[in-house]
Amino acid sequence: MSKCECKLDVDLGERSYPIYIGAGIYADADYYREHVGGSQVMIVTNETIAPLYLDETAEALSGYEVKSCVLPDGEEYKTLDVLNRIYTALLKGRFSRRSTLIALGGGVIGDMTGFAAATYQRGVDFIQVPTTLLSQVDSSVGGKTGVNHLMGKNMIGAFYQPRLVLADTSTLNTLDDRQLSSGLAEVIKYGLIIDAEFFTWLEKNMDALLARDPVALAYAIQRSCRCKADVVEADEKESGQRALLNLGHTFGHAIETGMGYGEWLHGEAVATGMCMAADMSRRQGWLSAQSCDRIYRLIEQARLPIVPPKALTSERFIELMAVDKKVVDGRLRLVLLKEIGSSLVTDEFEMHNLTETLSQYGS
Numbered sequence: 001m002s003k004c005e006c007k008l009d010v011d012l013g014e015r016s017y018p019i020y021i022g023a024g025i026y027a028d029a030d031y032y033r034e035h036v037g038g039s040q041v042m043i044v045t046n047e048t049i050a051p052l053y054l055d056e057t058a059e060a061l062s063g064y065e066v067k068s069c070v071l072p073d074g075e076e077y078k079t080l081d082v083l084n085r086i087y088t089a090l091l092k093g094r095f096s097r098r099s100t101l102i103a104l105g106g107g108v109i110g111d112m113t114g115f116a117a118a119t120y121q122r123g124v125d126f127i128q129v130p131t132t133l134l135s136q137v138d139s140s141v142g143g144k145t146g147v148n149h150l151m152g153k154n155m156i157g158a159f160y161q162p163r164l165v166l167a168d169t170s171t172l173n174t175l176d177d178r179q180l181s182s183g184l185a186e187v188i189k190y191g192l193i194i195d196a197e198f199f200t201w202l203e204k205n206m207d208a209l210l211a212r213d214p215v216a217l218a219y220a221i222q223r224s225c226r227c228k229a230d231v232v233e234a235d236e237k238e239s240g241q242r243a244l245l246n247l248g249h250t251f252g253h254a255i256e257t258g259m260g261y262g263e264w265l266h267g268e269a270v271a272t273g274m275c276m277a278a279d280m281s282r283r284q285g286w287l288s289a290q291s292c293d294r295i296y297r298l299i300e301q302a303r304l305p306i307v308p309p310k311a312l313t314s315e316r317f318i319e320l321m322a323v324d325k326k327v328v329d330g331r332l333r334l335v336l337l338k339e340i341g342s343s344l345v346t347d348e349f350e351m352h353n354l355t356e357t358l359s360q361y362g363s
């Protein structure tokens with residue numbers, strides 16, 4: 001196990017698991033061995049990732065009965081219909097309850113494979129092998145799994161933890177620049193919600209991250225995973241503080257759903273959503289104008305959008321935001337900022353601040 005640069009543990013009692021971060025680890029049999037229980041393994045991936053990484057992953061699992069299920073690529077395929085293809089492949093291959101599913105891909109593959117694992121024969125093991133920056137710093141950790149509905153993002157799903165996460169930094173070499181930036185949105189999110197020191201580090205190191213400096217990337221992934229694991233350990237099923245991880249997501253999900261899945265990347269929508277949350281926090285009198293500017297600057301530096309699409313009117317935003325999972329008893333709750341590194345989930349905001357934030361973009 002020489003290639004691992006860092007091991008973190010997600011401590012959730014009997015559902016605990018390790019996260020390994022390093023270059024070349026996805027193709028190393030040693031990492032899988034102690035986490036694959038039965039003899040059958042189904043690798044779920046998509047048609048973009050399969051030619052790049054499927055053979056070597058299957059090779060690393062060569063002692064097992066290995067099959068693969070290759071799905072179409074795209075957020076628009078994160079649906080119940082496409083999920084059904086995974087169940088069909090498992091049934092055709094006579095996979096038993098002792099099987100292990102391997103999610104080889106970005107957040108779409110990870111979320112769908114995790115949900116298939118949670119529900120196939122009432123639950124089988126699964127392993128996350130995230131291959132995008134976004135999935136390495138966020139979606140592969142914490143056990144949120146699921147699919148989209150035409151009326152709302154991630155509306156069908158389950159909390160279901162993986163047995164192991166293998167975040168292989170070498171896979172990021174084939175990722176395009178737009179996807180790298182999309183992942184950086186979730187990295188910036190951790191600085192904003194709980195880690196002001198990390199935000200400052202990001203201000204100094206954003207250019208190195210964009211240039212894919214391996215040391216800077218490995219550090220950002222480690223620190224992000226630690227932030228996420230801490231929050232998840234304290235509130236696995238989002239009865240409270242875990243909702244902080246959704247900074248910018250209520251606005252962002254409205255953008256993704258409203259524009260049609262796949263049009264805006266998840267991280268792009270979250271980045272703009274974080275700017276909108278910052279603007280609203282400033283209007284609330286919580287966040288200083290100077291901090292707000294620092295947030296816009298860092299997000300722009302990461303080559304991410306800071307204003308929402310003109311096509312979405314304020315009225316449409318409000319309509320879409322009403323479907324958010326943070327709506328409780330008809331009241332919209334938002335993640336807002338007190339300062340950089342300090343956030344809260346609240347329904348106690350002035351409604352006019354929300355409408356002013358939405359209408360200032362001229363939509």
Ligand code: NAD
Nearest residue numbers: 048073106107108131132134135138139144171174175266
């Ligand atoms: P994605 O899974 O769509 O991957 C982005 C693109 O990159 C795809 O075209 C994919 O085929 C390609 N790709 C993946 N790895 C590659 C590689 N190494 N080289 C070249 N191309 C590669 O998108 P994403 O940004 O990884 O994930 C977004 C999804 O994650 C959304 O559906 C979002 O809702 C979900 N998400 C879930 C959680 C969670 O906690 N479960 C958290 C954040 C986001």
Ligand code: GLY
Nearest residue numbers: 142144242245246
């Ligand atoms: N990405 C939000 C969460 O995992 O809770």
